[in-house]
Amino acid sequence: MSSALTWPEWLEHGDKYLKSGTPKEGGKVKLLPTIRYNLLSMSLESYVMAILDFHDNLPDNHTFTDLMDGLERVMPVDAGLRERILKYENIQSICSLEKFHIKDPTNEELVELREAIAEIGEIAHQVCDKKTAAKV
Numbered sequence: 001m002s003s004a005l006t007w008p009e010w011l012e013h014g015d016k017y018l019k020s021g022t023p024k025e026g027g028k029v030k031l032l033p034t035i036r037y038n039l040l041s042m043s044l045e046s047y048v049m050a051i052l053d054f055h056d057n058l059p060d061n062h063t064f065t066d067l068m069d070g071l072e073r074v075m076p077v078d079a080g081l082r083e084r085i086l087k088y089e090n091i092q093s094i095c096s097l098e099k100f101h102i103k104d105p106t107n108e109e110l111v112e113l114r115e116a117i118a119e120i121g122e123i124a125h126q127v128c129d130k131k132t133a134a135k136v
Helices: 007-020 033-054 064-074 079-086 107-135
Strands: none
Touching: 007 033, 007 107, 033 064, 033 107, 064 079, 079 107
16 A cells, blocks of 8 residues: 555645644734744645646655746746745755754744745645546
């Protein structure tokens, strides 16, 4: 039995991570900014992986840049949306032992990143729903 996720599971995970990384409206923010950033990052990864899996494709790696480059291999991506996501890639650089760093994002950064990832989520749902309908 394969342990790899399928595109519907990636899509579901993206929705759950996005919801978990989004404070309740008018409610108290309970999670630290770094935790919210990580949840939003996992949402981005899940949404992009859903689209890529749907197209039988994979990213080269799982940095924001790799995910967006992979996405652009299978569909056009608005340059402004790409820029809004990539400007927050370096809040955490945890893949390199030599250049390892973590910075706490501001609430404003998290709001803008969340909005951009929500757009990717909408695209993922549209692409996958359209493809599902075409396969039936």
